[in-house]
Amino acid sequence: xxxxxxxxxxxxxxxxGQAGISEFxxxxxxxxxDAQLQSMLDVWQTRNYKVPLEYITNSxxxxxxxxxxxxxxxxxxGFAVLxxxxxxxxxxxxxxxxxxxxxxxxxxxxxxYYSLNYRSYTVSNAVADVWGIKASYYADSxxxxxxxxxxxxxxxxxxxxxxxxxxxxxxxxxSYSRRFRTDEVNxxxx
Numbered sequence: 575x576x577x578x579x580x581x582x583x584x585x586x587x588x589x590x591g592q593a594g595i596s597e598f599x600x601x602x603x604x605x606x607x608d609a610q611l612q613s614m615l616d617v618w619q620t621r622n623y624k625v626p627l628e629y630i631t632n633s634x635x636x637x638x639x640x641x642x643x644x645x646x647x648x649x650x651x652g653f654a655v656l657x658x659x660x661x662x663x664x665x666x667x668x669x670x671x672x673x674x675x676x677x678x679x680x681x682x683x684x685x686x687y688y689s690l691n692y693r694s695y696t697v698s699n700a701v702a703d704v705w706g707i708k709a710s711y712y713a714d715s716x717x718x719x720x721x722x723x724x725x726x727x728x729x730x731x732x733x734x735x736x737x738x739x740x741x742x743x744x745x746x747x748x749s750y751s752r753r754f755r756t757d758e759v760n761x762x763x764x
Contacts, residue, residue: 576608578648582672583695584611586643590697590741591704598711605711606704614703618696624656624689627677634682639675645693646672658687702741709734 576584587593593606627637647653647665655663655677668679677688712734715727 576612577645577650579646579651579653580608580612580615580648582646583615583643583697584608586697587611587615587700587704590701591708593704593708597708600711605707611700611704614700615695615697617703618699620694620696621652621691622694623691624660625692627655627688627690629683629685630676631685634684635679637677637679637683637688639670639672639677640690641692641694642672642675643695643697644672645695646670652691652693654691656689656691660689663688696745698741698744702738702745705734705738705741709738 588606588611591606591611593611595606597605599605622640625640627639630636630638645651645653647670655665655668657663667681668677670677677690709731712727712731715730717724717726717728719725
C-alpha cells in the first residue's frame, strides 16, 4: 500500500518513466504497481529536519517551501511545520500549495520563525532506475523480418538504454542548496 502523500511523485515517475500499470510480467510479478514505484522513489529519499521556511516579505501569512519534490502531508509522510520551539504546528492553522511551494497561515505571522520536516526525492534517479529495468526486460527483444513484414523490437532496448542514460545525467547535474548555521543562539532572526 502506498502512502497518501506520494501520489504526486508516483504519477510523475509513472509519466517520465512511461511506466504502464501492466506493462510486462516477470515470473508472477506485474510491472508497474504504485507500490513498486513508491519503493523505487524511497531508494532516492532524503529526510530533512528543521529546515527554515522562508518568510515572504509583506505577506503576513505566507512562507516559501524550500524544495518542490517533496512527499505531501499525509499518513506517515514525515511532513510537519514546526514553530521556533520545535513544536509541531497544527495543520488546521495553515494550508499548503505544493505546486506554488507556499505555506499560508490562517492568521498573520509577521515573520515569525517556522521550520519544516519533510522527505525529498531525486525523481530523476528513480526514473533512470525504471528505464534500466525496462532495458533489461527488452534486452531479449530482437529485430526480425519475414516476407513483407518487419518488426523492430530491438529499438525498444536501445530507447530504454538511452532514456536511462538521459535521466542518470540529469541526476548528476550541478545543484545548490542553502545552508543555515544552527550554532548561534538567535540564528533564525538574522
